[in-house]
Amino acid sequence: MTTSDAVASTAHGASAARLRVTVPSVADRVAAELRLQLAEGVLLPGTRLTESAIADDLGVSRNTVREAFAELAAERLVVRLPNRGVFVASLGPGDIHDVYTVRRFIEVSAIRAGGSPGRVAAVRAAVEEGRAAAAADDEEALGTANQHFHGAIVALAESRRLDTIMSQVLAEMRLFFHKATLDAHFYRGYLDDNEEICAALEAGELDRAAGLLLAYLDRSEEKQSAVHGD
Amino acid sequence: MTTSDAVASTAHGASAARLRVTVPSVADRVAAELRLQLAEGVLLPGTRLTESAIADDLGVSRNTVREAFAELAAERLVVRLPNRGVFVASLGPGDIHDVYTVRRFIEVSAIRAGGSPGRVAAVRAAVEEGRAAAAADDEEALGTANQHFHGAIVALAESRRLDTIMSQVLAEMRLFFHKATLDAHFYRGYLDDNEEICAALEAGELDRAAGLLLAYLDRSEEKQSAVHGD
DNA sequence: TTTGGCCGATTGTTCAACAATCCGACGATT
DNA sequence: AATCGTCGGATTGTTGAACAATCGGCCAAA
Numbered sequence: 001m002t003t004s005d006a007v008a009s010t011a012h013g014a015s016a017a018r019l020r021v022t023v024p025s026v027a028d029r030v031a032a033e034l035r036l037q038l039a040e041g042v043l044l045p046g047t048r049l050t051e052s053a054i055a056d057d058l059g060v061s062r063n064t065v066r067e068a069f070a071e072l073a074a075e076r077l078v079v080r081l082p083n084r085g086v087f088v089a090s091l092g093p094g095d096i097h098d099v100y101t102v103r104r105f106i107e108v109s110a111i112r113a114g115g116s117p118g119r120v121a122a123v124r125a126a127v128e129e130g131r132a133a134a135a136a137d138d139e140e141a142l143g144t145a146n147q148h149f150h151g152a153i154v155a156l157a158e159s160r161r162l163d164t165i166m167s168q169v170l171a172e173m174r175l176f177f178h179k180a181t182l183d184a185h186f187y188r189g190y191l192d193d194n195e196e197i198c199a200a201l202e203a204g205e206l207d208r209a210a211g212l213l214l215a216y217l218d219r220s221e222e223k224q225s226a227v228h229g230d
Numbered sequence: 231m232t233t234s235d236a237v238a239s240t241a242h243g244a245s246a247a248r249l250r251v252t253v254p255s256v257a258d259r260v261a262a263e264l265r266l267q268l269a270e271g272v273l274l275p276g277t278r279l280t281e282s283a284i285a286d287d288l289g290v291s292r293n294t295v296r297e298a299f300a301e302l303a304a305e306r307l308v309v310r311l312p313n314r315g316v317f318v319a320s321l322g323p324g325d326i327h328d329v330y331t332v333r334r335f336i337e338v339s340a341i342r343a344g345g346s347p348g349r350v351a352a353v354r355a356a357v358e359e360g361r362a363a364a365a366a367d368d369e370e371a372l373g374t375a376n377q378h379f380h381g382a383i384v385a386l387a388e389s390r391r392l393d394t395i396m397s398q399v400l401a402e403m404r405l406f407f408h409k410a411t412l413d414a415h416f417y418r419g420y421l422d423d424n425e426e427i428c429a430a431l432e433a434g435e436l437d438r439a440a441g442l443l444l445a446y447l448d449r450s451e452e453k454q455s456a457v458h459g460d
Numbered sequence: 461t462t463t464g465g466c467c468g469a470t471t472g473t474t475c476a477a478c479a480a481t482c483c484g485a486c487g488a489t490t
Numbered sequence: 491a492a493t494c495g496t497c498g499g500a501t502t503g504t505t506g507a508a509c510a511a512t513c514g515g516c517c518a519a520a
Contacts, residue, residue: 022312026473051502061474063293066503067300074304082252083481083502101389105339159331165395256504281471291505296472313471313512 026060027067033058034068038077038088039171041178045090049078075168077175091176093225100221102169104214106162107153111201112210115156120201123152127198130191142187143177149194153213179227190216257297260288264298268307268318269401271408275320279308305398307405321406323455330451332399334444336392337383341431342440345386350431353382357428360421372417373407379424383443409457420446 024032034054037043049069055062069086072078079089091099114120126149133141147170154166193216200209254262264284267273279299285292299316302308309319321329344350356379363371377400384396423446430439 025312062502063475064473067297070297070300071304074301082255084483085501098389098391101387102391102395105336105387105392109335109339157331157335159328161328161332161399162335165332169391292471293506294504314514315470 027064027071030054030058030060030065030068031071034072035077035171038072039174043088044178045088045175047088049086049088051085076172089172089175091172091228093228096176096224096228097221099169099172100217100224102165103150104217106166107150107217108210108214110154110157110162111197111213112206113157114201114204114206115158119152119156119158122155123149123198123201126152127194130187130194134188134191139185139187142191146187146190146194147174149198176224176228190220256290257294257301260284260290260295260298261301263288264302265307265401268302269404273318274408275318275405277318279316279318281315306402319402319405321402321458323458326406326454326458327451329399329402330447330454332395333380334447336396337380337447338440338444340384340387340392341427341443342436343387344431344434344436345388349382349386349388352385353379353428353431356382357424360417360424364418364421369415369417372421376417376420376424377404379428406454406458420450 034043034049043049051062051065051069055065058065069078069080073080073086077089078086080086126145129148130142130145133139133145151163151166151170154162193212197209197212197216200206200212264273264279273279281292281295281299285295288295299308299310303310303316307319308316310316356375359378360372360375363369363375381393381396381400384392423442427439427442427446430436430442
């Protein structure tokens with residue numbers, strides 16, 4: 001048995017189950033539900049999550065909620081204060097910089113290494129997805145398209161572990177992006193950046209693509225730091 | 231509250247508690263115990279971990295063991311097969327390559343960015359630690375010194391998240407390193423590599439240091455792949 | 461050899477209970 | 491008025507027991 005065989009059974013293993021069909025456990029579904037509410041901004045940073053309340057709400061046992069909390073805590077989406085409860089994680093200025101550091105390391109390395117034509121095409125697809133969302137004036141879709149874009153860049157590396165790391169980082173960012181996206185057209189400015197980066201990638205100008213991406217990330221971090229008082 | 235405040239309360243948050251003093255929960259201690267046995271090779275890959283057995287062994291409740299399992303599963307040290315049990319993770323050839331991909335991305339980026347004199351000194355310290363272990367003919371200490379070396383390289387980036395990612399990757403590697411280290415003097419060959427890399431780092435020849443590190447990782451991966459039937 | 465069904469064992473989940481801990485309020489003291 | 495104990499309610503941490511669901515293996519039948 002290798003972990004490759006088993007990933008199908010875990011909740012956040014991105015790839016679909018190949019052979020074995022497994023129904024996600026109740027705890028996994030609770031975690032998924034909370035993850036969703038976290039991403040959608042229903043639960044804002046700092047909010048306290050009471051075990052019994054959630055257990056009642058979702059009609060499950062307190063112990064099951066507890067297991068779900070363990071999952072979310074491992075993903076840093078939630079923070080456990082012993083004997084005090086779990087809270088929706090809130091990122092301070094240091095955390096913002098830290099998240100961007102991780103992104104710089106992983107995304108830039110990934111794009112510099114290039115990738116198979118299929119993976120490059122996925123990046124292009126994400127760019128077009130963003131265009132379509134912009135044309136439809138769908139701010140929400142624009143945001144997810146942007147995340148798809150950066151996810152596709154990491155996917156160039158074809159590494160399951162890097163993919164999950166990236167998706168966790170993006171999940172963390174969704175936590176505090178809500179404040180930034182209050183002013184509409186937030187992602188608009190990034191559309192052209194993505195296009196240019198993608199074009200360089202397709203042209204095989206990997207160093208240039210990496211440079212553009214790095215500049216993009218630096219700018220993005222600056223903007224985020226500005227929005228969140230630092 | 232920021233996550234920086236709260237990390238003190240989690241078990242695998244590396245940095246020590248700064249303000250609040252917290253006693254690790256029972257589940258955390260169980261997880262720590264299992265982590266230890268995993269690292270020491272007491273529990274070998276593929277081994278099945280029965281909930282009730284461990285609960286009895288450690289004198290805790292089954293539910294508590296379950297929570298500990300959730301922690302370890304999040305770290306990929308253990309794999310959950312629904313309705314079948316949890317097993318010590320075993321890495322297949324694909325996983326080995328994947329782990330090294332992560333290391334190449336993170337370690338090489340970290341060393342290329344350099345670091346503060348203090349952090350560089352820590353790298354040097356790890357090299358000396360390895361020397362001392364070699365002089366004492368302590369193979370075990372040599373292994374941990376090597377891990378300290380690579381941990382110190384990542385620490386150059388001063389990123390809490392990268393540090394935990396790296397420590398998790400190293401924990402994963404310990405899982406299957408046991409087979410490789412059966413032939414003694416396994417780490418010996420790496421001593422000079424580490425010295426050379428460290429020297430280049432200290433001299434500010436970051437590109438050269440990065441190149442050396444990359445070559446080292448490629449060689450190491452090849453060796454590991456050879457040992458584990460690929 | 462393959463199919464089918466039964467059985468024991470283990471997991472998934474719930475429930476109820478209790479100790480430990482924390483938070484806030486209420487008073488008492490200075 | 492401000493500080494300091496103390497008390498009480500609420501929530502978490504942990505346990506133990508229970509039960510259904512599922513799995514693996516065994517054995518019999520075709």
